Amino acid sequence: xxxxxxxxxxxxxxxxxxxxxxxxxxxxxxxxxxxxxxxxxxxxxxxxxxxxxxxxxxxxxxxxxxxxxxxxxxxxxxxxxxxxxxxxxxxxxxxxxxxxxxxxxxxxxxxxxxxxxxxxxxxxxxxxxxxxxxxxxxxxxxxxxxxxxxxxxxxxxxxxxxxxxxxxxxxxxxxxxxxxxxxxxxxxxxxxxxxxxxxxxxxxxxxxxxxxxxxxxxxxxxxxxxxxxxxxxxxxxxxxxxxxxxxxxxxxxxxxxxxxxxxxxxxxxxxxxxxxxxxxxxxxxxxxxxxxxxxxxxxxxxxxxxxxxxxxxxxxxxxxxxxxxxxxxxxxxxxxxxxxxxxxxxxxxxxxxxxxxxxxxxxxxxxxxxxxxxxxxxxxxxxxxxxxxxxxxxxxxx
Amino acid sequence: xxxxxxxxxxxxxxxxxxxxxxxxxxxxxxxxxxxxxxxxxxxxxxxxxxxxxxxxxxxxxxxxxxxxxxxxxxxxxxxxxxxxxxxxxxxxxxxxxxxxxxxxxxxxxxxxxxxxxxxxxxxxxxxxxxxxxxxxxxxxxxxxxxxxxxxxxxxxxxxxxxxxxxxxxxxxxxxxxxxxxxxxxxxxxxxxxxxxxxxxxxxxxxxxxxxxxxxxxxxxxxxxxxxxxxxxxxxxxxxxxxxxxxxxxxxxxxxxxxxxxxxxxxxxxxxxxxxxxxxxxxxxxxxxxxxxxxxxxxxxxxxxxxxxxxxxxxxxxxxxxxxxxxxxxxxxxxxxxxxxxxxxxxxxxxxxxxxxxxxxxxxxxxxxxxxxxxxxxxxxxxxxxxxxxxxxxxx
Numbered sequence: 001x002x003x004x005x006x007x008x009x010x011x012x013x014x015x016x017x018x019x020x021x022x023x024x025x026x027x028x029x030x031x032x033x034x035x036x037x038x039x040x041x042x043x044x045x046x047x048x049x050x051x052x053x054x055x056x057x058x059x060x061x062x063x064x065x066x067x068x069x070x071x072x073x074x075x076x077x078x079x080x081x082x083x084x085x086x087x088x089x090x091x092x093x094x095x096x097x098x099x100x101x102x103x104x105x106x107x108x109x110x111x112x113x114x115x116x117x118x119x120x121x122x123x124x125x126x127x128x129x130x131x132x133x134x135x136x137x138x139x140x141x142x143x144x145x146x147x148x149x150x151x152x153x154x155x156x157x158x159x160x161x162x163x164x165x166x167x168x169x170x171x172x173x174x175x176x177x178x179x180x181x182x183x184x185x186x187x188x189x190x191x192x193x194x195x196x197x198x199x200x201x202x203x204x205x206x207x208x209x210x211x212x213x214x215x216x217x218x219x220x221x222x223x224x225x226x227x228x229x230x231x232x233x234x235x236x237x238x239x240x241x242x243x244x245x246x247x248x249x250x251x252x253x254x255x256x257x258x259x260x261x262x263x264x265x266x267x268x269x270x271x272x273x274x275x276x277x278x279x280x281x282x283x284x285x286x287x288x289x290x291x292x293x294x295x296x297x298x299x300x301x302x303x304x305x306x307x308x309x310x311x312x313x314x315x316x317x318x319x320x321x322x323x324x325x326x327x328x329x330x331x332x333x334x335x336x337x338x339x340x341x342x343x344x345x346x347x348x349x350x351x352x353x354x355x356x357x358x359x360x361x362x363x364x365x366x367x368x369x370x371x372x373x374x375x376x377x378x379x380x381x382x383x384x385x386x387x388x389x390x391x392x393x394x395x396x397x398x
Numbered sequence: 399x400x401x402x403x404x405x406x407x408x409x410x411x412x413x414x415x416x417x418x419x420x421x422x423x424x425x426x427x428x429x430x431x432x433x434x435x436x437x438x439x440x441x442x443x444x445x446x447x448x449x450x451x452x453x454x455x456x457x458x459x460x461x462x463x464x465x466x467x468x469x470x471x472x473x474x475x476x477x478x479x480x481x482x483x484x485x486x487x488x489x490x491x492x493x494x495x496x497x498x499x500x501x502x503x504x505x506x507x508x509x510x511x512x513x514x515x516x517x518x519x520x521x522x523x524x525x526x527x528x529x530x531x532x533x534x535x536x537x538x539x540x541x542x543x544x545x546x547x548x549x550x551x552x553x554x555x556x557x558x559x560x561x562x563x564x565x566x567x568x569x570x571x572x573x574x575x576x577x578x579x580x581x582x583x584x585x586x587x588x589x590x591x592x593x594x595x596x597x598x599x600x601x602x603x604x605x606x607x608x609x610x611x612x613x614x615x616x617x618x619x620x621x622x623x624x625x626x627x628x629x630x631x632x633x634x635x636x637x638x639x640x641x642x643x644x645x646x647x648x649x650x651x652x653x654x655x656x657x658x659x660x661x662x663x664x665x666x667x668x669x670x671x672x673x674x675x676x677x678x679x680x681x682x683x684x685x686x687x688x689x690x691x692x693x694x695x696x697x698x699x700x701x702x703x704x705x706x707x708x709x710x711x712x713x714x715x716x717x718x719x720x721x722x723x724x725x726x727x728x729x730x731x732x733x734x735x736x737x738x739x740x741x742x743x744x745x746x747x748x749x750x751x752x753x754x755x756x757x758x759x760x761x762x763x764x765x766x767x768x769x770x771x772x773x774x775x776x777x778x779x780x781x782x783x784x785x786x787x788x789x790x791x792x793x
Contacts, residue, residue, distance in 0.1 A: 248615035
């Protein structure tokens with residue numbers, strides 16, 4: 001018995017005929033309609049935020065619910081700076097006044113404001129102070145989680161087309177790790193996603209950064225560079241998926257205004273540590289740490305473009321144990337670093353704000369990240385210093 | 399998904415043009431070798447070995463049945479094939495269910511070793527292999543079809559790479575004759591295949607995967623309101639359709655590029671105006687298999703129709719995965735089909751081709767099927783909350 005002669009049971013097939021051909025066309029129409037609808041939504045969303053673009057670039061819809069940031073620590077799929085900067089307010093923010101100073105704030109998770117929402121980060125709080133006191137300046141949070149100045153150099157070089165007037169660089173000794181490629185998967189993935197920019201910087205490196213960028217370029221030569229376009233394509237796809245997820249979250253917030261997403265979890269405070277192990281790890285990771293130097297890059301940019309630069313020695317928790325300052329470095333190393341920062345910024349003619357011992361232990365949620373109170377203390381000092389540099393000495397402490 | 403794996407694309411750009419370039423007598427061998435490489439890569443030796451053993455058993459049994467040793471060989475082979483599926487896919491689930499029942503009743507009947515026993519990882523696509531092998535033996539034994547004597551033909555039927563992982567479930571009387579006159583596809587057919595693959599990828603990546611982003615966000619809500627539950631059900635319905643239809647399109651398109659035709663799986667299912675109509679359009683290669691090899695052998699429409707429907711749909715549900723929500727979903731559809739038959743019997747006017755009744759039937763069918771996706775995707779306790787919370791919210 002052939003299949004076509006089987007009796008049509010309740011779960012049986014209809015024979016293929018003109019009606020089923022017609023219905024297949026209907027199915028295609030539905031798919032095309034959905035596809036066109038999706039494309040329309042994406043284009044509209046991309047254009048909706050393209051209100052202001054100093055570099056005449058196409059800006060994209062902010063990717064993260066915490067809009068003015070370069071990343072979401074829970075969503076680290078998109079790492080291609082080309083896309084991350086287009087979705088960031090550096091691309092689309094319309095200035096409040098024509099003479100508003102564009103201040104790019106670079107740094108690690110402390111500058112990012114982890115684990116707090118952006119409005120409670122030091123950058124967010126400074127912006128609130130400036131808004132209240134009508135100071136025509138805006139800080140753009142380009143903080144990116146993990147400590148590594150080579151990453152900051154890459155971000156800054158990619159962000160330069162967005163025309164900063166002023167750069168604030170918040171650093172800790174942690175950022176000066178002397179390793180390339182950095183043996184940590186998220187760091188490797190970040191550099192791989194930006195392999196074209198890495199290759200460019202390797203051929204025309206910022207001062208002192210020739211070695212690390214060449215090492216990254218060489219490491220990527222075989223397995224990453226040939227697939228750069230493919231990686232960019234995948235990154236764009238991930239970006240679209242994240243954009244859809246954020247749209248869903250926005251809808252959820254409208255339906256459930258009281259619903260709050262949990263803050264990201266921090267590592268626990270590590271006050272009970274073995275100082276000998278800290279010293280051993282430090283000597284391995286930080287040998288010759290002064291060789292690669294973000295400050296030299298900032299000094300060149302200041303000279304060449306006339307932008308202002310403020311280097312901030314960011315607060316770190318003081319949790320002493322033996323010869324160690326905290327779980328990350330020996331006391332002697334930190335003292336050396338503080339002296340070096342002061343001397344180097346002076347030599348290079350950079351503005352310097354030393355906040356390394358500004359905060360008490362209770363101002364940190366863990367060994368690295370300040371509480372909201374700590375962020376506020378940093379923000380007050382930072383705002384005052386920036387205002388001074390902008391010749392607007394009107395910042396009050398509230 | 400296998401078709402979105404980088405390795406697969408590398409494989410496909412060698413396997414498909416390689417097939418075109420092969421001289422005609424070598425095409426079969428190329429296809430078998432390519433399918434073998436594909437199977438080995440994704441299943442590994444441990445996943446491939448049981449399937450090859452079952453394939454060998456099926457091949458030998460098919461020839462034995464044709465040689466006169468029909469009944470016993472057929473029963474023994476089917477028992478082994480279905481037994482393998484039960485062992486790999488359902489034994490852990492069955493034992494876990496028994497263990498839960500034990501603790502519910504407060505008795506200890508199962509030995510301790512069985513309580514903690516877990517089956518080895520099931521070979522890739524064992525459900526699909528089982529269905530194709532049982533179909534083959536049934537057709538040879540019951541419908542007296544000529545078995546596949548050429549081992550190369552049988553090998554390709556068993557592990558044809560486009561349909562290996564997730565179907566569509568092939569029928570050998572339709573598939574094998576194509577192997578006997580294998581040649582390159584025309585340019586039009588190859589291009590149509592390529593277009594079908596692109597369409598499938600679009601369905602999967604640009605629609606199904608993006609719907610998942612919405613679904614994941616709305617699964618995490620403080621309370622299930624009516625718009626949230628309705629949205630989840632609708633989105634899950636479109637997500638599973640575009641996911642699976644996309645996969646089927648890619649498989650069918652790939653086969654087309656090799657000048658082979660494999661069955662269609664979907665025919666605009668959400669335009670169905672009755673459940674019977676829905677099951678003629680949804681996962682067609684599975685539903686027709688269930689009809690031919692479960693429903694009709696059980697008695698079909700002749701006697702105990704409702705019971706046959708329930709049994710067939712229960713098995714259909716369980717085929718999707720070893721979990722109670724799939725079984726409940728299957729029974730839900732079985733009950734729906736049985737109820738529809740009763741209405742059809744007492745109110746035939748409702749099933750007439752009249753715009754009002756057609757519209758009403760579409761609404762009822764779409765609502766029924768869409769609510770069913772909640773049963774398919776979520777545990778019964780969650781569906782209970784999803785159902786009760788919006789109703790309680792009204793008061």
